[in-house]
Amino acid sequence: MTSSLLKQPLQFTLHPKDVLPEGMSWRLHEGYVRSASWDLEGECIALGLWGPGDVITSENPVVQPLELQCLTTVVVEHIELDPRDQHQHLQRERQMLAELLTIQRIRSGERRLLTLLSWIGGSHGQVNRHGCRLSLSELNLTHQALADLCGLTRVTVTKLLCRFRAEGRLLAVGDSDLLIPLQP
Structure with a gap:
């Protein structure tokens, strides 16, 4: 029984404005998370808006600093990304960034x-x-x-x-x- 408890995935319930631990990947079961960074003047740069079912990660971030901030109460589960999952996440992240950049460029x-x-x-x-x-x-x-x-x-x-x-x-x-x- 003890070994089955040890294999349970790490799950958290976090509250609005909480930040997900760095260097980990998560499956978002409930709630909404914003990924963000900051420019040199401290202005927020929103990088994504994630909801239930999405995989989010701060492992090996391309942008530094990277923060995954809870917008609402969230339930997340720690996951290990295999290469296929990493590829899917990067595709989704790239798509979201392109969509946000396109929106931000509207005059x-x-x-x-x-x-x-x-x-x-x-x-x-x-x-x-x-x-x-x-x-x-x-x-x-x-x-x-x-x-x-x-x-x-x-x-x-x-x-x-x-x-x-x-x-x-x-x-x-x-x-x-x-x-x-x-x-x-």
């Missing part, structure tokens, strides 16, 4: 934020015939976190979200969900 702040919200909704929301529904509170995405993801200021994000709601480009659903209507 118009309005289009950039709407594109980011659609991207988040498509990855971590619910898509239906009316549009894309996402819960910023469930993902614990503050206006600052959205700003970090798309390269805008928090004030700009707040102003744009208010404008989008007033113009009907974002619809409030329930207490904290947003619906991004399908564009005709």
Whole structure:
């Protein structure tokens, strides 16, 4: 019985703003994690947004420093990545970085934020015939976190979200969900 207990994978429940231990790989069972780094002035550089089912790692990071910060309460399980898993993770990480970089390069702040919200909704929301529904509170995405993801200021994000709601480009659903209507 003791040997079977020793073979149990290491599992953690972490809380918002906690940081996953460095140099390890994890399977995310519940919650959301942001991978990030910082520039020389201390500005956050968001590198990814990970949700349930994703594999995340800080083993042999290309970017230094690299931090895996919990946005919500998360449940993670330590895993050892075999070469096939490493390849799949690197492909997913590269795809996410390319998508975020493409969003961050959109000149118009309005289009950039709407594109980011659609991207988040498509990855971590619910898509239906009316549009894309996402819960910023469930993902614990503050206006600052959205700003970090798309390269805008928090004030700009707040102003744009208010404008989008007033113009009907974002619809409030329930207490904290947003619906991004399908564009005709």
